[in-house]
Amino acid sequence: MDLPEAVELLDRHLNREARAGRIEGLSLDTMRRLMHVLGDPHRSFPVIHLTGTNGKGSVARMATALLVESGLTVGTYASPHLERINERIARNGEPIDDDELARAIVDVVAIEPVAGVDASWFELMTAAAFRWFAEVAVDVAVVEVGLLGRFDATNVVDADVAVVTNVGLDHTDGVGDWRAAVASEKAGIVKPSSFLVLGEADEALTPIFLAERPRGVWIRDVDFGTERNLAAVGGRLVDLRTPNGVVEQVFVPLHGRHQGDNAAVALAAVEAFFERGLPPEVVTDALAQVTVPGRFEVLGRAPLVVVDGAHNPPGAEVAAETLADDFDVAGRRILVVGFLEGRDVGAMLEALGAAEADLVVACTPRSPRAVPAEDVAAAARALGVDAEVVADVGHAVDAALGVANADDAILVAGSLYVAGAARTWLTTH
Numbered sequence: 001m002d003l004p005e006a007v008e009l010l011d012r013h014l015n016r017e018a019r020a021g022r023i024e025g026l027s028l029d030t031m032r033r034l035m036h037v038l039g040d041p042h043r044s045f046p047v048i049h050l051t052g053t054n055g056k057g058s059v060a061r062m063a064t065a066l067l068v069e070s071g072l073t074v075g076t077y078a079s080p081h082l083e084r085i086n087e088r089i090a091r092n093g094e095p096i097d098d099d100e101l102a103r104a105i106v107d108v109v110a111i112e113p114v115a116g117v118d119a120s121w122f123e124l125m126t127a128a129a130f131r132w133f134a135e136v137a138v139d140v141a142v143v144e145v146g147l148l149g150r151f152d153a154t155n156v157v158d159a160d161v162a163v164v165t166n167v168g169l170d171h172t173d174g175v176g177d178w179r180a181a182v183a184s185e186k187a188g189i190v191k192p193s194s195f196l197v198l199g200e201a202d203e204a205l206t207p208i209f210l211a212e213r214p215r216g217v218w219i220r221d222v223d224f225g226t227e228r229n230l231a232a233v234g235g236r237l238v239d240l241r242t243p244n245g246v247v248e249q250v251f252v253p254l255h256g257r258h259q260g261d262n263a264a265v266a267l268a269a270v271e272a273f274f275e276r277g278l279p280p281e282v283v284t285d286a287l288a289q290v291t292v293p294g295r296f297e298v299l300g301r302a303p304l305v306v307v308d309g310a311h312n313p314p315g316a317e318v319a320a321e322t323l324a325d326d327f328d329v330a331g332r333r334i335l336v337v338g339f340l341e342g343r344d345v346g347a348m349l350e351a352l353g354a355a356e357a358d359l360v361v362a363c364t365p366r367s368p369r370a371v372p373a374e375d376v377a378a379a380a381r382a383l384g385v386d387a388e389v390v391a392d393v394g395h396a397v398d399a400a401l402g403v404a405n406a407d408d409a410i411l412v413a414g415s416l417y418v419a420g421a422a423r424t425w426l427t428t429h
Contacts, residue, residue, distance in 0.1 A: 006102035007085060009109055015121035016147060017080055026151035033115040034108065034127045035156055041134035045075070047157045048269055051145040051186045052165025052199065054315045055262045058254065058292050059165055059199075060142050061093070062266035066278065067140055068092050069286035070270070075138035077129040077154070079122070079146050082294045082309070082420040089129045091136055104128035122146050126153040140273065150188020162194040162214065163269045165262070167205060168314035183208045190214050195272045197224075199265040216272070218243065220261070224268040229260035231326050236260045242268050244277030252287050255296045256322035263287055294419040296322050299426045302406040304329065305397075307426070309419040311340070316351035319413055324353075331407030332358035334400045336422065337376060337414040338393065340369040345379045352413060354380055359403065360387040363396035365417035376414075393418055394425035 001009065035042055048063055050056045060078055067074045074092055081087040086095035089104075096104070108127045112119055119127070126146075133141050143159075145152045167183045183205045190196050190212035198209055198219045206219065218224050227239035227246055235253040238260040239246055252263050271277055294309045296319060304327060310319040323329070335357050339345055354360055362376035373389045373396075380387035390396035400410045412422040 001102050001106050003085075003098040003102040006105040010105050010121055010124060013119060013121045013124060017122065026148070028151060028153075028156055030115075030117045030119050031123050031126065031153045031156045033117050034111065034119060034123065035130070037111050037115040038108070038127060038131050042130040042157050044134040045138050046140050046160040046273070048140065048142045048161045048163060048273055049145070049154065049157055049159035049189050049194075050143065050163045050165065050269075051149050051152075051189050052163070053168030053182070053312065054318070055165035055199070055258065055265070056144045058259060058262040058290075058295055059163065059266045059269070060144050061292050062252075062263055062287060062290050063142050063163075063269050064090075064093055065286040065290050066266060066270040066283065067142070067273075069282045070274070070278065072139040073137070075129070075133035075136070075141040077126070077133075077141065077143045079125075079144060080416055082416060083424050088125060089132060091133075091138065096132060100132065101128075104132045107131070120153070123153045130157075145186075145189060149186040150184075152189075155189055158191045159189060159194045161197060161269050161272045162190045163197045163199065163265060164189075164209065165199045165265060166314075167200045167202065168312065179205060180208060187212050197265060197269045197272055199261070218268050218272060220265065220268075224264055226260045226264050229257055236263075238263055240264050240267050240283070242271050242277065244271055247278075247280045247283045250284050250287055253290060254292055255298070255326045256318060257325065258318050258322075294416065294423055297423070299423065300410075303331070303401070303404040304409040305401070305426065306409070306411050307419050307422050308411065308413045309416040310352070310413045311343070311415050313344075313347050313351040316348050316413065319411065320351065320353040323409060323411055327409065329407070329409040331405060331409070334359045334361065334404055334408060334410045336361045336363060336393075336396050336400050336410060336412040336418075337380075338363040338365045338373065338396075338418040339371045339376060339414045340365060340367055340417070341371060342369065343371070345371060345376055346382070348414060349376075349380055349383060352411070354385055355383045357385055359400070360385050361396045361400050362387055362389050363393045363418065364391045365393065365415045366421060367415075367417050370417070393421035394429070397422050397425055
């Protein structure tokens with residue numbers, strides 16, 4: 001099969017990423033059976049396992065860069081993808097090619113009957129990634145959790161280093177002590193064999209993670225962090241501290257204070273993996289090369305055009321803060337936004353600063369979970385801001401560009417589906 005045919009085969013399976021609401025009947029039994037029939041490929045390489053509400057993708061790319069610069073062959077498993085499914089599985093930062101991905105998908109789907117399971121889309125994709133990493137003999141895999149934590153398909157691995165970026169409001173109903181509930185779910189990736197790098201600095205949550213009895217732990221702002229975190233032309237200039245010392249004047253070509261914090265988490269994770277500090281030149285050279293498509297990515301100037309995959313209130317707040325802190329916008333601010341079901345549209349618009357924007361262009365992401373653009377526009381008008389409806393993402397971007405002048409700023413956000421479609425449109429038209 002070619003890749004489109006293989007993806008069609010994969011798409012016949014339950015895809016929880018395309019569904020809203022609570023997920024019931026969670027278990028790792030299906031993944032364990034798949035792995036067993038495949039010969040337990042996930043046991044053939046050490047793993048740095050990442051979870052957290054926001055920042056996983058950035059930390060994964062930074063950690064990958066640091067490991068590659070250190071001379072290792074690195075597999076990276078990420079989700080969701082922005083534009084192409086190949087982005088989910090990479091070797092040394094390069095996505096798997098079409099033929100190899102098609103073969104990997106077909107092979108794991110074919111063993112479903114042998115394993116006696118009815119696997120989900122994500123379970124099969126995860127199994128394909130682990131098998132391919134074993135085949136190409138990676139030295140280490142950097143693996144992002146999908147939607148969950150304790151019962152996420154990726155959690156068949158026993159992480160050498162378990163990383164928690166933060167705990168925020170996402171994939172939760174927000175009822176009761178939801179922060180503790182989310183922390184408990186994410187703490188499930190921490191095994192007794194894992195060294196924990198904890199990026200969540202809320203001391204009230206720390207005992208939840210320590211209860212998993214990791215073999216060691218570093219906590220942000222206690223054991224590691226950013227000593228200096230300044231806006232610079234094209235990114236951030238940071239001093240990064242770990243128990244092994246301080247690396248000064250590290251340029252990170254990504255916008256937002258949070259990316260300096262992500263760099264500290266990534267460096268701590270890699271140093272925990274190596275059980276030693278990294279040479280300063282390795283750190284500076286590696287992080288200077290990092291790109292994170294669709295995460296506050298500048299795709300145009302005069303007017304400024306930024307695409308950001310912010311899809312929950314904490315991420316939306318960070319996007320708005322980054323625009324305000326890192327850029328001097330003399331003109332108007334225009335938002336191009338679309339959301340998925342399960343999000344509080346009003347809360348997302350408020351977090352993005354819509355009430356202070358000059359115009360909201362509402363669009364409809366290409367997803368069965370999409371909130372209609374008309375509903376988004378109505379919520380924007382309720383905040384007192386002018387709003388237009390342009391359902392197609394690409395045409396919504398064009399509508400914003402059509403009314404913008406050189407001093408204005410256009411922020412495209414609300415969903416990775418919106419960010420991905422906008423990115424494709426802007427880079428091909």
